[in-house]
Amino acid sequence: MTDLLQRPAEAPARVSNPRTWTHPEPTNADPSGTPEVRRATGTIRVVDVIRAVGCAAASIGLTAWFFVYALPLQGGLGFVVLAYLIFLVLFTILTAFDENGPAVRDRVISVVVQSLAFLMLLALAVVVIYTVGRGLDALPHANFFTQDMSNAGPLDPVTRGGVIHAVVGTLIMITIALAISIPLGVTTAVFLSEFPGRYSRFVRTVVEAMTALPSIVAGLFIYATVIVFLGFNRSGFAASLAITVMMLPIIIRSADVVLRLVPGNLKEASRALGASTWRTVWHVTLPTARSGLTTAVILGTARGIGETSPVLLTAGATTYLNLNPLVGPMTSLPLTAFTFVKSPEPAMIARGFGTAAVLMALVLVLFSIARLIGGRGPGQLSNRQRRSRQRTSQEDNLRFRAREAGAVAEPSVPVPRLSLPKIPLPRIKLPRLPGRRPRP
Amino acid sequence: MSMLRSEPGVTAVLTTPILPSDSPRALRSATDVPDRIFRVIASSSGTIVLIVMGLVGLFLAIRGYQALAVAGPAFITEPSWNPNSGTFGIAAVLSGTFFIALTALVTAVPLALGTALYISEYAPGRIRGVLVSIVDLMAAVPSVVYGLWGVFFLSPAILPLSQWITTYFGWIPIFAVSGFDANDPLASPTVFSASTFIAGIVVGLMVAPIASSIMREVFTQAPIGEREGALALGSTKWGMIRSVVLPFGRGGMIGGTMLGLGRALGETIAVYLIISPVFVIQPHILEKGANSIAALIALRYNEASAFEISALMAAGLALFLVTLVVNFGASTIIARSRSGSQSD
Numbered sequence: 073m074t075d076l077l078q079r080p081a082e083a084p085a086r087v088s089n090p091r092t093w094t095h096p097e098p099t100n101a102d103p104s105g106t107p108e109v110r111r112a113t114g115t116i117r118v119v120d121v122i123r124a125v126g127c128a129a130a131s132i133g134l135t136a137w138f139f140v141y142a143l144p145l146q147g148g149l150g151f152v153v154l155a156y157l158i159f160l161v162l163f164t165i166l167t168a169f170d171e172n173g174p175a176v177r178d179r180v181i182s183v184v185v186q187s188l189a190f191l192m193l194l195a196l197a198v199v200v201i202y203t204v205g206r207g208l209d210a211l212p213h214a215n216f217f218t219q220d221m222s223n224a225g226p227l228d229p230v231t232r233g234g235v236i237h238a239v240v241g242t243l244i245m246i247t248i249a250l251a252i253s254i255p256l257g258v259t260t261a262v263f264l265s266e267f268p269g270r271y272s273r274f275v276r277t278v279v280e281a282m283t284a285l286p287s288i289v290a291g292l293f294i295y296a297t298v299i300v301f302l303g304f305n306r307s308g309f310a311a312s313l314a315i316t317v318m319m320l321p322i323i324i325r326s327a328d329v330v331l332r333l334v335p336g337n338l339k340e341a342s343r344a345l346g347a348s349t350w351r352t353v354w355h356v357t358l359p360t361a362r363s364g365l366t367t368a369v370i371l372g373t374a375r376g377i378g379e380t381s382p383v384l385l386t387a388g389a390t391t392y393l394n395l396n397p398l399v400g401p402m403t404s405l406p407l408t409a410f411t412f413v414k415s416p417e418p419a420m421i422a423r424g425f426g427t428a429a430v431l432m433a434l435v436l437v438l439f440s441i442a443r444l445i446g447g448r449g450p451g452q453l454s455n456r457q458r459r460s461r462q463r464t465s466q467e468d469n470l471r472f473r474a475r476e477a478g479a480v481a482e483p484s485v486p487v488p489r490l491s492l493p494k495i496p497l498p499r500i501k502l503p504r505l506p507g508r509r510p511r512p
Numbered sequence: 513m514s515m516l517r518s519e520p521g522v523t524a525v526l527t528t529p530i531l532p533s534d535s536p537r538a539l540r541s542a543t544d545v546p547d548r549i550f551r552v553i554a555s556s557s558g559t560i561v562l563i564v565m566g567l568v569g570l571f572l573a574i575r576g577y578q579a580l581a582v583a584g585p586a587f588i589t590e591p592s593w594n595p596n597s598g599t600f601g602i603a604a605v606l607s608g609t610f611f612i613a614l615t616a617l618v619t620a621v622p623l624a625l626g627t628a629l630y631i632s633e634y635a636p637g638r639i640r641g642v643l644v645s646i647v648d649l650m651a652a653v654p655s656v657v658y659g660l661w662g663v664f665f666l667s668p669a670i671l672p673l674s675q676w677i678t679t680y681f682g683w684i685p686i687f688a689v690s691g692f693d694a695n696d697p698l699a700s701p702t703v704f705s706a707s708t709f710i711a712g713i714v715v716g717l718m719v720a721p722i723a724s725s726i727m728r729e730v731f732t733q734a735p736i737g738e739r740e741g742a743l744a745l746g747s748t749k750w751g752m753i754r755s756v757v758l759p760f761g762r763g764g765m766i767g768g769t770m771l772g773l774g775r776a777l778g779e780t781i782a783v784y785l786i787i788s789p790v791f792v793i794q795p796h797i798l799e800k801g802a803n804s805i806a807a808l809i810a811l812r813y814n815e816a817s818a819f820e821i822s823a824l825m826a827a828g829l830a831l832f833l834v835t836l837v838v839n840f841g842a843s844t845i846i847a848r849s850r851s852g853s854q855s856d
Contacts, residue, residue, distance in 0.1 A: 149673055178748035186634060188626020192724070193643075195623075195717055196650045199661045206664065260561045263554035275558045282565045284839035286778025288806045289828040293568045295813060296575060296821055317568060320561065349543075350550035371652065378654025381780040381806070385813055406656040410781060413660055421664070428657045439649050 120179075123166050131159035156187070203428050209419075210426030221391035230419050235427050237393040238408035241308060242434070244397050245387070245404055246377055248312035253320045254369055261327035262353055276328065282321040290318040291382035299386065306388030308402030314382035323372040330364030331357060363445050370442035374435050380406040405431040569832075576826035579819065587826065592791050593808065595823035602827050604791045608708065608803035609831070612783060613776040615712020615797055620720040620772055625765065627720070628727035633753060644728070651721035659782035662714035667705055667786065670713070674704035674798045689799045706788040708802040714786060715779050719772035726771060726846075730764025731757050767846035774838045778831065780806035805831040 135155040163183060167176045209230055210216050216234040224233025260279075264272050294314040298304050334357050342352040358365070388401030389411050403411075405427055412424030453461065543551075580587055583600060590601025631643050681687045689703055734757045742752040758765075783804050789811060790801035805827050813824060 149669075150676070174748050174751060178750040181750045182634060185626050185629050188623055189630030189634075189643075192623040192627045192720055193646065196646070196653075196721070198665070199653070199658060199717065202661055202665050203657050206660075256557055256561060259554055259557035263558040267551065267554060271555070272558060275562050278562055278565050280843065281836055281840070282568065284774055284778075284832070284835040285568065286780070286806055286828075286831055286835055288778065288780040288809050289572070289832050290568070292809055292813065292824060292828050293571060296825060297567075297571060300818065300821060317564065321565065324561065348547045350547055353550070374652045378652070378656070380654070380656045381810060384781075384810060406654050406781070409656050409660065410785070413663065413785070425660060428654070428660055431654055432657060435652055435654065436649065439652055443645065 119170070124163070124183075127159050127162040127166060130162055131155045134158050160184070200432065203425055203432065206422065207425035207427075207429035209422035211429060216423070216426055220393040222393070224391075226415055226417055226420060228419065230422055230426075233423070235405070235408055235423070235430065237390065238403050238405045238427060239430065240393060240395065241387070241402040242377060242404040242431075244395070245308050245312045245315060245383070245402070246373060248309060248397060249315040249319060249376055250369070250373060252312070252316045253323055253372070257320055257323035257369075257372075258327055258358075258365060260324050261331055262357070264324070264328045265331040266349065266353060266357070279321045279324050279328075283325055285318065285321065287318050287379045288381040288385070290314050291385035293317060294382070295385040305399075306386060306401050307399060308387060308394070308397030311383045311387035311402065311404065312397065314386045315376045315379065318379060318382055319372045319376040322375060323368055326368035326371065327365055330361045330368055333364065334360045366445045367442045370438050370445070374438045374442075377404075377438070378406055378431065378435060380404075380410050383407045384410070405434070572825055572829045572832060575822050576829040579823040579826040582819075583823075583826075591793055593812070593823075595820045596817065600823055602805065602830055604793050605803045605805045605808045605827065606830060606834075607793045607795075609777055609805050609834075611708045611795065611797055612712045612715060612779075612802060612804055613773055615708060616716035616719060616776040617769065617773055619713050619716030620723055620776075621769055623716075623720045624724035624727055624768065624772070627724045628731055629753065629757075631724075631728050632731035633749065633757065647721050647724055647728070651725055653718075655718055655779060656781050656785075658714050658718045659785040662710060662782055663785050666714060667710055670710055671704050674707065674709060678704075678798050686795055686797055688796050690796065703800050704798055706786060706800050706802070708787070708794065708797040708799075711783045711786045711802055711804075712797065714782050715776045718779065718782060719775045722775060723768040723772035726768030727761065727764050730761040730768075734760040763846050763848065767842045770838050770842035770845065774835045774842065777835050777838065778806055779804075780810050783807045784810045 132155055135151055135158055138154065139151060160180065160183065164176060164180050167179045171179070204211075213231055213234075215231060217239075218236055219232070219234035220237035221233045221235075222237075260275070264276050264279075291314045294310055294317065298310045298313060299306060304310065338356050338360060339352055342356045347355070383404045384407055387403060387407065389403050389407055390401040391403075392400075394400050394402050409424045409427040409431065412420045412427060415421070579595065579600075582598060583590070586599075587601045588606075589603050590599060591604035593600045593605070627643075627647065631640060631647070635643055678687050678689045682689065738756045738760075739752055742756050743749075747755065783802075784807040787802040787804070787807060788800060789803045789807065791803065792801075794801055794803070809824050809828060812820065816824065
């Protein structure tokens, strides 16, 4: 500050405005006259790449030598593990030639972290690809999706019979479960977030405790009450109840988290305008949290669809297509996959993997929908919503102006609705909020 | 009232106006009828949920008590499961559950931690979002899929590894396998199938995405100022992670691990498909034969007498209590930690 105040007196004469003083322009040129080279700011250096590639080649070579000549070793897994360990040792030694201790540790740990992440993604990819691959024996046949297993014996080839009964059963069960758990779950979540008090705290504690309920215990509960105690037969409805008991705490908990993220000033603004509690909830809180609530419900659904054990205890497996959830046993996709693979027949096992692949596809679809809808914080608008609001606001503006103009000239004539020019808006990539997705 | 500065020429004087009849107004807001109805609906749905959830716990406790009263304290110490003859207990299944869950954690935690660190610290910005989606999607893959993979792919593939471990590390008690002679070239590897080890690895792969997702979320919340401070002081990337990210995310690491443990304890189908049930305490994780409470229920519920159902309920109650403690511990640790205080 003082610098700026004192220096103008001795500032060079070429500064036109005496109230601003700038440093003389820095010259990039070296004293020697060579132009400065732009520095690379990338984090990977050529020497790092060369070092890693060299170590990889050396470790593979060394391991091959060990396997062929030096040690009595065999097996693909052993080769990979030994090669990896040798790679790490070589990499450490080679890095230590150039770098100091902390840098060596940094490089080695970065290699370890990246390989752990790679290993996990690889394992998960293997799980998915193996399932789909084994299911490919059954999946290409159209009958797999159009027939049930009532006419297919255990020795029949995959060209007979299918899993339509399981697909329909899954859809019926999850529909009933959602019909119960969405209204109940969302209302309870509203209760927890809008009516704070000792009672709602107690309900929240119990709900959080029940998210720990193992799914088999939920199934056992419905089995013991509905089937053994009340004497009903196993049915799709009983399985839906078991899924509901399992899904309800999950949905309530994540919906509660989403509702609590709704900014308080929105609700207060609504109350300040004189809206009552339920109008505030209906017109402000729920619409603001809509995308988060949808995500919560869909992720809960994905959990509910994939669970085998509650259905195993309560639905009773069947090979027939049963459309009535109240009478007769029913089956679901995971349960069908489970019963298929218990058979030793290759065709049945192929069907089991095919069923698992169908189930995964269903979960993937649900998950993609959740990603498309969710991923936006409460109150954050999509481009389309933003455009529509902007259009409404412009329309209002024109209406007001037309009314003012009309009020002067001819008050009695109603103003015609003006057609608006379509205003192109820039598409804005909205930032994704971290942590907006409720925890499963 | 330090905010009132007396400026030259202006004198600020605070006086309380004394009005003759100033009694506090009654602040009573009249709730109209729709609001009252809304309140009743909301709290009654809360009550319904409370009743259902309470019923689950209550029913488990009451029905389980029937069996517990017969078994007495032997319920904890007895490994065999013959409810009809009166000798039954959860010593074998509970310990088996823990062995499987611990094996799962040993598999899952390094993978989850590595993946979470990779996604939050090392991955280039372009693929980060994709990786987050993949890991979250994997957390939603049904457990029966992992079970199928474990039975048909992993079980045969892992036998040489099991054999190798017991050959060279068999002197460590948990890796010992009775009936296996490393010097016998004709030894059959079937003694290693259907073991705790295989079930644990499969369950571990199943819970790793869940744990990883929570850890990643916490790591990305580490304050940017502290990260840059560490880097500006000359630390390497790992130095920054060790001194800023890991201490900040410790609560999330422990919490994510424990939530994974909760899922691993309750896992049914994958375990059921893989293990061959035994009713002895089986600390040799590589040896054929294992058990868990969830698998026991799935195995025995069918054609069980009323008393057997009650015994299974007691076992389910024990499982529920264990997962409850683990989950509450997890959420407390997450909420108490520095990173959890601003999240849910």
